[in-house]
Every structure is written in C-alpha cells, then in structure tokens.
Amino acid sequence: xxxxxxxxxxxxxxxxxxxxxxxxxxxxxxxxxxxxxxxxxxxxxxxxxxxxxxxxxxxxxxxxxxxxxxxxxxxxxxxxxxxxxxxxxxxxxxxxxxxxxxxxxxxxxxxxxxxxxxxxxxxxxxxxxxxxxxxxxxxxxxxxxxxxxxxxxxxxxxxxxxxxxxxxxxxxxxxxxxxxxxxxxxxxxxxxxxxxxxxxxxxxxxxxxxxxxxxxxxxxxxxxxxxxxxxxxxxxxxxxxxxxxxxxxxxxxxxxxxxxxxxxxxxxxxxxxxxxxxxxxxxxxxxxxxxxxxxxxxxxxxxxxxxxxxxxxxxxxxxxxxxxxxxxxxxxxxxxxxxxxxxxxxxxxxxxxxxxxxxxxxxxxxxxxxxxxxxxxxxxxxxxxxxxxxxxxxxxxxxxxxxxxxxxxxxxxxxxxxxxxxxxxxxxxxxxxxxxxxxxxxxxxxxxxxxxxxxxxxxxxxxxxxxxxxxxxxxxxxxxxxxxxxxxxxxxxxxxxxxxxxxxxxxx
Amino acid sequence: xxxxxxxxxxxxxxxxxxxxxxxxxxxxxxxxxxxxxxxxxxxxxxxxxxxxxxxxxxxxxxxxxxxxxxxxxxxxxxxxxxxxxxxxxxxxxxxxxxxxxxxxxxxxxxxxxxxxxxxxxxxxxxxxxxxxxxxxxxxxxxxxxxxxxxxxxxxxxxxxxxxxxxxxxxxxxxxxxxxxxxxxxxxxxxxxxxxxxxxxxxxxxxxxxxxxxxxxxxxxxxxxxxxxxxxxxxxxxxxxxxxxxxxxxxxxxxxxxxxxxxxxxxxxxxxxxxxxxxxxxxxxxxxxxxxxxxxxxxxxxxxxxxxxxxxxxxxxxxxxxxxxxxxxxxxxxxxxxxxxxxxxxxxxxxxxxxxxxxxxxxxxxxx
Numbered sequence: 001x002x003x004x005x006x007x008x009x010x011x012x013x014x015x016x017x018x019x020x021x022x023x024x025x026x027x028x029x030x031x032x033x034x035x036x037x038x039x040x041x042x043x044x045x046x047x048x049x050x051x052x053x054x055x056x057x058x059x060x061x062x063x064x065x066x067x068x069x070x071x072x073x074x075x076x077x078x079x080x081x082x083x084x085x086x087x088x089x090x091x092x093x094x095x096x097x098x099x100x101x102x103x104x105x106x107x108x109x110x111x112x113x114x115x116x117x118x119x120x121x122x123x124x125x126x127x128x129x130x131x132x133x134x135x136x137x138x139x140x141x142x143x144x145x146x147x148x149x150x151x152x153x154x155x156x157x158x159x160x161x162x163x164x165x166x167x168x169x170x171x172x173x174x175x176x177x178x179x180x181x182x183x184x185x186x187x188x189x190x191x192x193x194x195x196x197x198x199x200x201x202x203x204x205x206x207x208x209x210x211x212x213x214x215x216x217x218x219x220x221x222x223x224x225x226x227x228x229x230x231x232x233x234x235x236x237x238x239x240x241x242x243x244x245x246x247x248x249x250x251x252x253x254x255x256x257x258x259x260x261x262x263x264x265x266x267x268x269x270x271x272x273x274x275x276x277x278x279x280x281x282x283x284x285x286x287x288x289x290x291x292x293x294x295x296x297x298x299x300x301x302x303x304x305x306x307x308x309x310x311x312x313x314x315x316x317x318x319x320x321x322x323x324x325x326x327x328x329x330x331x332x333x334x335x336x337x338x339x340x341x342x343x344x345x346x347x348x349x350x351x352x353x354x355x356x357x358x359x360x361x362x363x364x365x366x367x368x369x370x371x372x373x374x375x376x377x378x379x380x381x382x383x384x385x386x387x388x389x390x391x392x393x394x395x396x397x398x399x400x401x402x403x404x405x406x407x408x409x410x411x412x413x414x415x416x417x418x419x420x421x422x423x424x425x426x427x428x429x430x431x432x433x434x435x436x437x438x439x440x441x442x443x444x445x446x447x448x449x450x451x452x453x454x455x456x457x458x459x460x461x462x463x464x465x466x467x468x469x470x471x472x473x474x475x476x477x478x479x480x481x482x483x484x485x486x487x488x489x490x491x492x493x494x495x496x497x498x499x500x501x502x503x504x505x506x507x508x
Numbered sequence: 509x510x511x512x513x514x515x516x517x518x519x520x521x522x523x524x525x526x527x528x529x530x531x532x533x534x535x536x537x538x539x540x541x542x543x544x545x546x547x548x549x550x551x552x553x554x555x556x557x558x559x560x561x562x563x564x565x566x567x568x569x570x571x572x573x574x575x576x577x578x579x580x581x582x583x584x585x586x587x588x589x590x591x592x593x594x595x596x597x598x599x600x601x602x603x604x605x606x607x608x609x610x611x612x613x614x615x616x617x618x619x620x621x622x623x624x625x626x627x628x629x630x631x632x633x634x635x636x637x638x639x640x641x642x643x644x645x646x647x648x649x650x651x652x653x654x655x656x657x658x659x660x661x662x663x664x665x666x667x668x669x670x671x672x673x674x675x676x677x678x679x680x681x682x683x684x685x686x687x688x689x690x691x692x693x694x695x696x697x698x699x700x701x702x703x704x705x706x707x708x709x710x711x712x713x714x715x716x717x718x719x720x721x722x723x724x725x726x727x728x729x730x731x732x733x734x735x736x737x738x739x740x741x742x743x744x745x746x747x748x749x750x751x752x753x754x755x756x757x758x759x760x761x762x763x764x765x766x767x768x769x770x771x772x773x774x775x776x777x778x779x780x781x782x783x784x785x786x787x788x789x790x791x792x793x794x795x796x797x798x799x800x801x802x803x804x805x806x807x808x809x810x811x812x813x814x815x816x817x818x819x820x821x822x823x824x825x826x827x828x829x830x831x832x833x834x835x836x837x838x839x840x841x842x843x844x845x846x847x848x849x850x851x852x853x854x855x856x857x858x859x860x861x862x863x864x865x866x867x868x869x870x871x872x873x874x875x
Binding site: 075501502 | 600626650667720721
C-alpha cells in the first residue's frame with residue numbers, strides 16, 4: 001500500500017502545496033488525498049482505487065510543473081512518485097534505470113558513480129525525472145548529446161484500459177511502439193504514469209567543463225548596443241554554433257529587466273571528448289562580446305541559478321578572460337537551483353534563426369519599460385543555446401519532440417513573492433510576449449511563436465496556459481505536422497476515458 | 509406567424525425567426541391561469557413562452573450556448589440550463605447556467621454561468637435532489653458527474669463533488685468511453701444514472717455533499733442506455749436502450765439503492781435515440797415509440813393505441829393535465845391534454861415552433 005496522506009494528516013499541509021505558490025490558496029480545489037508511492041505496484045493499486053472511487057488522478061514526481069496541472073484537483077487523488085526511486089530492478093540487466101521520483105541531481109550522481117555516464121537533462125538538481133523526461137528532457141549537455149528522450153530505450157508505464165482497469169506496460173520500439181513514441185516528449189499527464197525509464201546506453205559524462213559568467217551593464221546599454229549584443233549571440237548560434245566542435249558549448253544570455261542593473265551571460269563548455277584541452281571555440285564565442293564590456297563575475301545569472309558560484313579547482317586564462325575548469329560532476333551538482341518555492345510565471349519559444357532587428361528593439365522596449373507600481377526585478381528572458389545534436393532530423397519521427405531545427409530556446413521567467421504583485425507582473429509579461437511574437441508571424445497567429453521560418457513554437461515542459469486563449473495552441477506546442485494527430489490517436493487508444501487530463505493535455 | 513404562437517403545418521424557418529423578432533408582451537396578465545414554457549433551442553437560446561391553455565405567446569429569447577437541458581427549481585424561481593459545449597474559456601469543460609425567473613412575467617435574467625470541472629464536457633442532462641439543495645449534472649463528453657450545491661437564492665458556485673467515470677460498451681465506435689446520459693433522483697436523495705457509453709446503470713449516494721457509487725447494474729453489451737424515468741412509486745425504473753432499441757423496465761430497491769431484475773424488455777426494429785416521460789399518476793409512460801399503460805402491480809407495459817408525433821423530448825406537466833412533445837426534426841412543439849387521473853392523452857395541438865427544440869420546462873403560474 002502506498003502511504004496515504006489525507007486532509008487530517010499533519011503532512012497534508014505541506015504535501016498538497018505546489019512549489020509555485022500562485023497555485024496555492026483555495027482549499028476547496030486541493031486534492032482530497034495524496035498517495036506516496038514507493039513502487040510501481042503501489043502506484044498501480046492507488047491508481048485503481050482512484051478510478052473505482054471516481055477520483056481524478058494527477059501525478060507528481062518532483063513537483064516542478066510550471067502550470068497548475070497537479071495540486072488543484074478537487075476531490076481527486078495526487079499520486080506522488082517522489083519516493084519511487086529504484087536504481088535498478090531484477091531483470092534490468094545492463095540497462096540503466098531512472099525512476100520517476102529520482103531528482104535529476106540524484107540521477108546524475110548515481111549514473112556517474114556507478115557507470116560514469118549521464119543523461120543530457122536539465123540543470124536544476126531537484127527537478128523530478130518523471131515529468132522532465134516525458135516532456136523531452138533538455139539541458140546543458142543537449143547540444144552535445146541531444147535530448148534525454150533521444151536515449152530512452154524502454155519505459156514502464158501504468159495505463160488504464162477502456163474498462164477502467166489499470167495495467168503495467170513495458171513499452172519500447174517493438175511493444176506498444178506508438179505509446180512509447182508518444183511518451184518521448186509528448187508531455188506528462190497525458191497517457192499514464194511512467195514508473196521507470198530504461199536506457200540501453202548513455203553518453204559518457206564529460207571529464208571536465210569550463211564555466212564562466214559575465215555580465216553587462218544595463219543602464220549604459222543603448223538600443224543599438226542591446227540589439228548588437230543580441231545579434232552577436234544569435235549569430236554565433238546560427239553560424240559557428242552549428243559546427244560540431246562547438247556542440248559542447250551551452251550558453252545562456254540572461255536578459256533581465258533593466259531594474260536588475262545587469263544582463264547576464266553564463267556558459268559551460270567542453271570539447272566533444274568531454275575535456276577542455278582546446279578552448280578555441282569558447283574563445284571565439286567570447287570574442288563576440290568584447291565590445292560590450294563584459295564583467296567577469298562568480299555569481300549566477302540573475303534569476304537563473306543554473307551556474308553555481310564555487311571556488312574553481314583550476315582557473316585558467318583564455319584570451320582576456322579567466323575560466324573555471326571544474327570536474328563535470330562538481331560543476332553539475334551543487335546549488336544548482338530548482339528548490340525555491342515562490343511565485344513564478346513562465347513562457348517559451350524555439351528560435352530557428354537569429355533575432356531580427358525588430359525583435360531586438362521590441363525586447364529592448366519591454367525590458368526598459370518601467371511600469372508604475374510594479375517591481376520587475378526577477379524577470380528574465382533567458383536565451384539558451386540550442387541545436388547541435390538535438391537537431392538530428394530523424395529523431396523527430398522517433399520521438400514526440402518535433403523541434404529539430406532551432407538554434408536558440410527562449411524561456412521567459414519571473415519570480416516574486418507577494419500575491420499583490422501578480423497582476424502587474426503577469427500583465428507586463430503577457431504584453432511583452434504578445435508584442436514580441438507579433439513581429440515575425442502571420443497576423444492570424446499574432447502573439448505566439450507559431451511555427452514558421454523563424455519559430456518552432458513552444459516547449460511543452462514550459463507549459464503556459466495563457467496559450468489556451470489561442471485555438472491553435474496544440475500546433476504551437478506540437479507543430480503543424482502529423483504529431484498532434486498522432487498523439488490524439490495514442491490518447492484515444494490508451495486512455496479512451498481521458499483518465500489523465502489537465503488543462504493542456506492532449507484533447508481528442 | 510400568428511401572434512399567439514399557434515400554428516398550422518408549413519411554418520418556415522423564416523417565419524418563426526420573424527416571429528421571434530416580433531416578441532409580444534404582457535397580454536396574458538389578465539388571462540386565466542397562465543404559465544410559462546422555457547424551451548432550449550439549438551440555435552443557442554432559451555425561448556420563453558407565455559402559456560394560456562393552448563395559446564402560446566413567445567415573450568423572450570435569451571442567448572445561451574448550446575442549451576441541451578432545462579430544469580426548474582422546486583420553487584420555480586430558478587431555471588437551470590446545461591450548456592452542451594466542449595470548452596469554456598479555453599478549457600475543456602461544459603457549463604451550467606442559472607436564470608432568475610421574474611415571478612410576475614416569467615422572464616429570465618441570467619444570474620450565473622458556472623463551469624463544470626475540468627474535462628466535464630458536453631453536459632446533456634441534469635437532476636435536482638428532492639429537497640432542491642443539490643443539482644447533479646451528467647457530462648456526456650467527459651464521462652463525469654458534477655454535483656453542485658444550490659444556494660438559498662438558487663445560484664450555483666462550483667461543484668462540491670466530481671465523479672470521473674470510466675468504462676466502455678459493446679460498440680467500439682460509439683462506446684469507447686463512459687458517457688453519462690440521464691439522471692434522476694429517488695425520493696430519498698439517491699441519484700440514478702444511465703451511462704450510454706459503458707452499458708450500465710449506476711446508483712450514487714450523496715453523503716456529505718459527495719457522490720459515492722453504491723451499485724452498478726449492467727444493461728447488456730451494446731445496449732446503450734439513454735433516457736430514464738423512475739416510477740412515482742419508487743420501485744420501478746424504466747430505461748430506453750438506444751443502441752439495442754429496447755424499452756426496459758427494472759426493479760429498483762430504494763432501500764438498498766440497487767437496480768434489480770429486468771421485469772420487461774420490449775425490443776423495437778431499429779436503434780434510435782429516444783425519450784421517456786412518466787405521467788405523475790404513474791399509470792402511463794410516454795416514449796418516442798408510443799404510449800404505454802403501466803400495470804400497477806408488476807410494472808409491465810402494455811401499448812395503447814395512441815400514436816405520438818416524432819418526439820425528441822417528452823415532458824409531462826406536474827399537474828398531469830398536459831403532455832408536451834418536442835419534435836427536433838420539424839421544430840414543432842405539441843401540447844396534448846391528458847387525463848389527470850389516468851394519463852390518457854387527447855389530440856395534439858401544435859403550439860409553437862422553435863428551431864431545434866431540445867428540452868422544455870413548464871412553470872405554472874402558482875409556482
């Protein structure tokens with residue numbers, strides 16, 4: 001039996017909460033009970049009980065869902081998989097197993113210490129593997145090794161048949177291959193409850209990486225200079241960044257609001273062999289920013305804690321900058337974020353080409369716009385490097401991540417604490433996003449990075465329910481090809497009763 | 509179109525649209541025993557009629573998204589409407605509306621439109637608990653039941669209970685998932701439901717404001733149970749099986765809340781949607797397939813010779829004096845005088861023409 005936590009249990013007060021405190025508040029909307037499942041069998045039993053009782057199940061692994069998909073489920077059951085952390089099970093053989101309740105940091109440590117391998121997953125230590133991988137599993141090593149779903153060989157998943165009976169399926173390219181593909185990036189909470197990810201092989205973890213952090217002065221940034229900065233970053237990604245020797249570079253341009261004072265640039269680099277012997281590609285990248293007076297710093301990018309401040313094991317100079325050379329695990333584990341609870345909002349886009357001047361001017365306009373009574377510190381448009389190994393075109397057909405042509409991935413983030421700030425911050429963010437994605441899209445899709453020659457829509461692991469205002473939101477997340485119809489077909493076949501649903505789940 | 513709303517055959521769409529535009533007002537206040545009829549129309553509106561005997565006068569048209577079912581509160585001061593929509597404000601869910609009814613002129617004023625729970629799409633049917641304090645809604649599309657508490661003023665806020673059902677039936681094309689179809693409360697406050705999608709009847713208890721399933725009763729693979737009625741005596745439950753095309757009578761044990769033996773099963777040649785209504789006397793059952801006399805002892809049905817027009821919905825007036833038939837094909841609404849004691853019907857009169865009539869509720873003036 002899973003551990004049941006009901007409203008009368010002292011643990012309920014904490015366990016029913018979301019990390020995003022925007023979703024807390026109305027007790028009438030909270031789940032009726034939480035089932036902490038330590039095994040797949042416990043999860044199956046709890047799920048069957050939910051169905052028999054007419055309770056809607058929602059699922060949580062690490063609890064980092066950006067949207068209100070999980071904890072507000074009136075009268076329902078939350079299946080919490082955070083204790084489902086099996087490293088290996090009998091029958092796994094030489095395969096690597098990652099369980100949905102494992103935090104990414106735990107998975108990195110475990111894979112590294114046991115096998116010297118890793119997954120190219122996210123940078124936040126305590127994000128749970130379950131939701132992260134089913135949504136694609138993108139991270140710092142993705143340009144070098146692709147997405148995490150590109151490496152998954154099999155999954156174990158609880159599904160509910162059309163009679164309402166729970167079954168544990170072992171799926172791969174030969175068994176329920178359609179469901180398997182759908183779970184490789186289609187997004188969590190759609191088809192069932194994944195209880196295990198299996199990998200036949202994984203890439204070797206890098207031996208070491210070079211980390212560096214810079215910032216640029218905001219107040220002295222003119223519109224022209226800002227535009228040039230963005231175009232310099234984007235140009236590298238569109239040109240030089242496509243060459244294989246640069247794929248070990250992950251860079252994030254943290255375009256904060258001017259009220260924060262600085263614009264951040266963080267990066268991690270290693271050569272394709274996982275070492276840092278040749279830093280020439282990194283030098284070339286950094287050369288692009290000389291004219292913008294970068295200041296080296298040891299602290300993280302504002303609003304983005306993916307790069308932990310630490311004493312370097314080996315600081316070496318490259319060009320005019322000093323670079324921290326760190327052993328890979330040391331660089332990856334630490335205060336790498338994801339544990340904070342507060343109020344937050346997110347949006348995203350995939351970019352297929354460099355910024356246009358019009359886009360850059362639009363971004364400048366909103367990041368320098370002061371809204372009376374609204375504190376916009378903690379607001380970041382994080383422009384991440386993308387592409388490289390991710391853009392192997394054939395993977396679009398074998399996974400459910402169709403975005404295989406982008407060079408940058410943008411994550412709009414805001415963090416704050418007080419509910420009174422919600423309205424002003426959200427309005428600013430929405431206006432910014434809507435204005436920006438009205439520059440280079442057809443008028444009927446204005447306000448969204450609708451797939452075209454500039455954009456590849458949004459990332460389903462950065463769900464944004466504001467997009468539901470657009471009837472074409474599925475195409476924004478899943479493209480205009482045959483992926484969404486395919487996912488709908490899988491949904492009809494494996495979850496005909498729509499047991500698993502949330503605001504942005506696959507609709508049939 | 510005649511000003512009193514009565515018609516002869518041959519009305520055109522243009523005619524009744526024109527008629528709707530020329531709403532008339534207030535000649536009824538001096539008329540004897542008027543009532544009001546509220547008709548859900550497929551054109552996205554509730555049509556309100558003043559009813560004076562067989563003279564119906566359209567007095568109001570209120571916009572309402574895809575109204576599928578209308579239901580009066582026991583006090584007759586509130587009209588509830590189930591909106592058979594796929595989405596509301598971008599989310600997959602239907603809605604239910606509450607309209608205040610003006611006690612004098614019968615006109616409607618929207619007081620609230622509440623979303624159903626997530627994924628509770630395309631609600632088609634509702635039922636009010638005997639004490640009028642709970643409104644149950646069957647979301648056909650999402651396979652979900654919602655139970656709303658009714659406030660003193662008749663308004664609704666949000667569901668107090670959500671029951672997400674699962675199941676399938678014998679027809680993979682039509683019955684791939686649970687599709688709650690019809691609801692009725694028994695006198696003790698238990699909720700009986702038919703599920704077209706999963707070929708079963710369910711009985712729910714309402715305990716502490718929450719739905720809890722007490723029993724399930726299969727109706728036969730591929731039967732597709734739809735419309736249902738509960739005999740006023742409380743021990744007989746009739747269901748129209750749409751896919752099987754059969755009228756079935758079940759024993760219902762109100763004490764235990766279980767649907768028992770099949771007393772009678774009357775097959776018909778071709779499958780179709782159907783509707784049922786019970787005369788308040790409990791002596792006559794009206795169905796799309798005819799008028800049936802009910803044996804008071806056994807509950808068995810005997811067909812009468814009375815023929816009904818095509819009916820997509822039938823409703824019997826609470827006082828037993830009339831039966832109303834909605835013909836969705838032609839838009840006609842017929843009124844048939846009924847014997848208050850026996851439920852026997854007399855010849856029909858077409859009293860109104862409404863675009864795609866779906867559901868009707870009759871408010872007596874005394875209410």
